Amino acid sequence: MKINKEWHLKNKMPKNPTLKQRIEWHKAHAKNCACREMPKSIKALLR
Numbered sequence: 001m002k003i004n005k006e007w008h009l010k011n012k013m014p015k016n017p018t019l020k021q022r023i024e025w026h027k028a029h030a031k032n033c034a035c036r037e038m039p040k041s042i043k044a045l046l047r
């Protein structure tokens with residue numbers, strides 16, 4: 001698994017994120033980093 005450390009430092013998940021923030025974060029994360037899979041619950045919401 002590859003971690004994009006730089007991206008993570010610049011894109012921290014906010015504390016107590018809203019659902020929208022989580023979705024946006026995971027979308028951006030999937031594009032920029034492959035350290036972990038998008039949770040199924042988030043994937044389902046993107047469909």
Ligand SMILES: [Zn+2]
Nearest residue numbers: 033034035036
């Ligand atoms: Zn990552």
